[in-house]
Amino acid sequence: MVCIQVMGNDAAIGFAGSQGNFELNVYKPVIIYNFLHSTDLLADAMHMFTAHCVRELIADEKQIRAHVDNSLMLVTALAPKIGYDKCAEIAHKAWHDGTNLLEATLALGYLTEKEFKELVRPETMTSPR
């Protein structure tokens, strides 16, 4: 809500700033009012967000790991080895059959289990190598 109010204040400031005539802009009060409204709201909101949310955030590693293991997009790691098209076929097959990537890969016969497990390691996928 604060962010939306700031965007609205900015729109008002833009309109007001465009309305100078000759030697004076006579939209001054609405400009400073909206500007200080934005600075107040943003500063307060950041304090609250920092103190009452960010500092106490905890990662649910179990749930995070479950999502990683369940993802079909880990197949991307196989693309340099077997190519984009075969990878897409594996992902689609796993999705349609309700199986996982390893099962689909073995069913299609594109890699052995050993080869698959060497390549599909999420922890190696987070940077160029």
Next chain:
Amino acid sequence: MTTTRKESDSMGSIDVAADVYWGAQTQRSLHHFAIGDDMMPPEFIRAFAILKKASAMVNHDLGLLPADKMQWIVAASDEVIMGKLGDQFPLRIWQTGSGTQTNMNVNEVISNRAIELAGGKKGSKNPVHPNDDVNRSQSSNDTFPTAMHIAATEALIQRVMSAIKELRDALHKKQMEFNTIVKIGRTHLQDAVPLTLGQEFSGYVAQLNAAIKNIEAVLPGLYELAIGGTAVGTGINTHPKFAHDVAKKLSELTGLPFVSAPNKFAALAAHDAIVFASGALKTLACALMKIANDIRWLGSGPRCGLGELILPANEPGSSIMPGKSQSHTIRSDDYGMHTSHG
């Protein structure tokens, strides 16, 4: 017992409450602009009083204001700066667009308080006149935009910058804490390839670092002050050194590097520096919205959401759903309360 006194301006005399410090022009504005309830922010009035103090000191240095008047004006201004006369500025935002009535409100309150300090009678304009002494060498048209820049700069540096840095540091701490946690990425809200939670948070830290740089980039424009331009930018009725000396005095009083705007016509007739600064705030708002939404979605649940983050359970989340957000061991979904701030 008298409950009102007479105050006068160029339109004639008018009754004001006996105990207030404002004068005729403020009273007329209250009558003619009874529009809404949005008032001039206290930090803006404070900035205006700093300007009045600096102006009195420079007027004295330039031989335009006797020492005793200068000292009374400075003492009265200091009271406004400290917030002692906070209830003496009742005017609304929705007044004349040059802010003349608020400039006069400040002039009237400072002059009447200065008169009182001098042992005189409120409303007498003697020995300190709101226009001839407090507003000496100035116009609403250059003071109001000068006070705008002072207030805007102080708000950005003292409030916004420190809050961004505090949030940035807290997110950076989480970035380090989450550095080895591999999670699934999402693009178009669909499953994508992995990254670490620390990498995801590093993006938030980078956005806030950019926001800090954006605000630093808007400050030089805000440091340029309109003061000395008087009515139309030519500097009529002011001393040739007034603009420079007041900017310098304001730097001393605030610790901020204010300068006299090189072109007073632009400084009175345009507010591009504030429009630009508001753009930096809007950019910050966009970044905060992105960050808070991510954290909100990642903390969705506790059983039926993404559930990758556990958010602090700070307060009951529902008036109808019992136990919502009560457990500290599971994800809380009251987070809407907080992200709505961020």
